[in-house]
Amino acid sequence: MKETLSIGEISALFHLNVQTLIYYDSIGLLVPAERNPMNGYRRYRFDQIYKLAAIRYLHRLGYSLKEIHSSYLESCDINFTLEQLKKQSCILREKAENLLNTDRAIQQKIHFIEQELPNVDMERVSIKEFPERHYFAIGGEELLYGDDSFYLNPTVVFYKDDSKYFGAYLFDDGENFNLQKERADFLRFPVIPAGSFLCGYHQGAYEHIRESACRIRDARKDLDLSDITINFNIIDQFVERDSKSYITEVQIPIIENEEHRARLLCL
Structure with missing residues (x-):
């Protein structure tokens, strides 16, 4: 098992654009463990894939990158996570209901x-x-x-x-x-x-x-x-x-x- 992965390998593993990983680095969300001083190439510790997986999970649930970076990852434990997931579920259900109501109105007009x-x-x-x-x-x-x-x-x-x-x-x-x-x-x-x-x-x-x-x-x-x-x-x-x-x-x-x-x- 490799101890570190290049940005290209991380990109391929997660099906993410390299520019997305560069952006995560620029805002301090996912900073590579190593950076070659000669060419600037980034390398990530293998265990950083778990953090990136958490970021993608939370982003998929509707959290903004700012929310993930500023509060969620730093406070993450079982009690905090369950409370936040319940809140997010309510938010998503409300958004889904609003979208369904909009679609019903569109269907009526059609x-x-x-x-x-x-x-x-x-x-x-x-x-x-x-x-x-x-x-x-x-x-x-x-x-x-x-x-x-x-x-x-x-x-x-x-x-x-x-x-x-x-x-x-x-x-x-x-x-x-x-x-x-x-x-x-x-x-x-x-x-x-x-x-x-x-x-x-x-x-x-x-x-x-x-x-x-x-x-x-x-x-x-x-x-x-x-x-x-x-x-x-x-x-x-x-x-x-x-x-x-x-x-x-x-x-x-x-x-x-x-x-x-x-x-x-x-x-």
């Missing part, structure tokens, strides 16, 4: 686009029935871009008179939606009341969407329509660079009775 896009008919104005639909309330445009849900979920925009406010639609795609329901208190999320809606489509920039809403309203003047217009962005700036190709479904609640009118006023 399914929403794939479900809605084949139904788009720019000329059609029709009446559709919808169940209750949940959404995250975001608020005005000044709050929109700082809210993570805006970037992940389909966007729903509520227009009333000259005002508008935004939400992130919790599209019901089955499994992902049910998982979100299990993990969240849906009672605190606003609801678009169930009922009949006069629906049509707008293509193009959002600045002209009110014109499409007026066109859709004019198509059925015989109906008692809410003064609220609800717009669901199907193709938006996140999936299409050209605003001329944006597609939005415009939905206008049809007032069924006074109780229904009162529920819509809560939007």
Whole structure:
């Protein structure tokens, strides 16, 4: 058994880039036992492979090199290690859950686009029935871009008179939606009341969407329509660079009775 190993041998043994070992040396994390004064070649004692194995293990568990160097290796004993591993496990589980939640939101947006896009008919104005639909309330445009849900979920925009406010639609795609329901208190999320809606489509920039809403309203003047217009962005700036190709479904609640009118006023 060799007493010392060259940096190349250590590199091959651990499948590490030589530059990584040089960096570890530069920050004092793994300093070679010997350095040739003539050519600077590094050599490591054989027992230093155990320290390097510990470094790789800890780094794989998510510890930063700074954490490994400044505290972990110096304090390592069974009690300290178990305590730190339990803490790290909690951190990793939380990160994993956050990633899964992000993926669920992404999947919902994908399914929403794939479900809605084949139904788009720019000329059609029709009446559709919808169940209750949940959404995250975001608020005005000044709050929109700082809210993570805006970037992940389909966007729903509520227009009333000259005002508008935004939400992130919790599209019901089955499994992902049910998982979100299990993990969240849906009672605190606003609801678009169930009922009949006069629906049509707008293509193009959002600045002209009110014109499409007026066109859709004019198509059925015989109906008692809410003064609220609800717009669901199907193709938006996140999936299409050209605003001329944006597609939005415009939905206008049809007032069924006074109780229904009162529920819509809560939007």
